[in-house]
Amino acid sequence: MEIYLIGGAVRDLLLGRPVTDRDYLVDHADQDLFQGRYPTARLVGKSFPVFILDGSEYAWPRGGSLEKDLELRDLTINAIALDENGVIHAHPKALNDLQAGVLRPCSLWSINDDPVRAFRAARFAAQFPDFSPSPELLEQMRAAALxxxxxxxxxxxxxxxxxxxxxxxxxxxxxxxxxxxxxxxPWFDEMLACCDVPAGPPEYHDKDVFGHICQVMDQLAGDALMVWMAVAHDLGKALTPQEGWPSHHGHEKLGKVPARTLGRRLRLPRVFIEAGEMAAVEHMLAGNYDELRPGTKVDLLMRLEAKRLTSRIFKLAAADGHPGLYTKAKRDLRTVLKVRLPDDKRDMGEASGEMLRQMRCDALAGTDKPSQSHQ
Known part of the structure; x- marks a missing residue:
């Protein structure tokens, strides 16, 4: 029996990157022999046998041999194995592509065998910014789409x-x-709709909405939830009347539905879907925070705080061209949360809520006197 460390773990070792997940390939042994040697291994695969042992996956070569398995993988940089003696076994182009920074399919049928690999290849382009897609990779992806x-x-x-x-x-x-x-x-039609739509007046934007979203995504890199909020925040611009372009009045409300639709289509976690909706609806209010009345500020802060998105929305606003507002919002939030209703004004239903809101408005306005201008 031979056991090989396989795929991304070997790639990352050769690149000097931290190795998080380790997958193994078992050769020259059947399942009974493997489980006899490793009795704590747990079988989880059905159509394709996979064992879990100490948190790692152990599988058998596709195609019956190590060489065939490497040929059947997605990208050459992932088609690398390391045996127990420290010897590298690789796809013929793997090591050159790893050194040259090329994302290349392992075979002429790699994407066709499993078209989800098109999205996997795009994901690797995001994870390895210095790597470039080969012409044959783009050709296979394009053919699968067509x-x-x-x-x-x-x-x-x-x-x-x-x-x-x-x-x-x-x-x-x-x-x-x-x-x-x-x-x-069809999976990202909302992003496709943003292509060639002007992001805004030329004095503020030199990209289409797609390009602007991508720019904001990269400014927020390092926080996956915030990057998703960047994706969602301007989707509504593709739905504003074309005769009004490059302005997009009302795109905030229009953006809630595509943000929700995209998140649900991809079965994203609920926290992502809700954050995407909030990003679409609230990012302009956050970006104009200085101009808001006390009542609008209170309502905005309460909505954001209810979803624990206050800091993220204002960081999104900063990446969207409205920096320096989070410090003010954080100060105002502290002021608002210190306000307490007197004991005799509590437990009065909606009336208590209205009084509390008014007291918070007064606190932001720097006065104890109620004022209609705070609404």
Missing amino acids: KGRLKSHAPERVGRELQKALAAPKPSRFFEILRLAGCLS
Whole structure:
């Protein structure tokens, strides 16, 4: 029996990157022999046998041999194995591509075998910003899209690739590569709709909405949830009347539905879907925080704090061209949260709520006197 460390773990070792997940390949042994030697291993695969041992996966070579398994993998940089003696076994182009920074499919049929690999390749482009897609990779991705091969897949698989891309060093490359290869539809139709739509007046924006979203994504890299909020924040601009472009009045409210639709289509966690909706609806209010009346500030802060998104919304606003507002919002939030209703004004239903809101408005306005101007 031979056991090989396989795939991304070997790639990362050779690149000098931290290794987090370790997968293994078992050769020259059947399942009974393997489980006899490792009795604590747990079988989890059904159609394709996979064992879990000490948190790592152990599988058998696809195609019956190590060489065939490497050929059947997605990208050459992932088609590398390390045996127990420290010897490297690799796809013929793997080591050169690793050194040259090239994302290349392992074979002529790599993407066709599993079209979700198109999204996986785009995710690797986000994780490895210095690596470039090879012409044959883009060609295979484009061909899969044209044949309609990207449609019939479990949403969770596409969503997983997106979530990994959102956590990558340059998350925008995920969408940029998909756009370049014609692979945004059908899973990312909302982003496709943003292509060639002016982001705003030329004095403020020199990109289309797609490009602007990508720019904001990269400014927020390092926080996957914030990067998703960047994706969602301007989707509504594609829905504003074309005769009004490059202005997009009302795009905030229009953006809530596409943000929700995109998140649900990809089966993203609820926290992502809600944060995306909030980003779409609230980012302009946050960006104009200085101009808001006390009542509007109170309502905004309470909505954001209820979802624990206050800091993230204002960081999004900063990346969107409105810096320096979070310090003021944080100060105001402290002021608002210190306000307490007198004991005799509590437990009065909506009336108590209205009184508390008014007291908070007065606190922000720096006065104890109620004022209609705070509404």
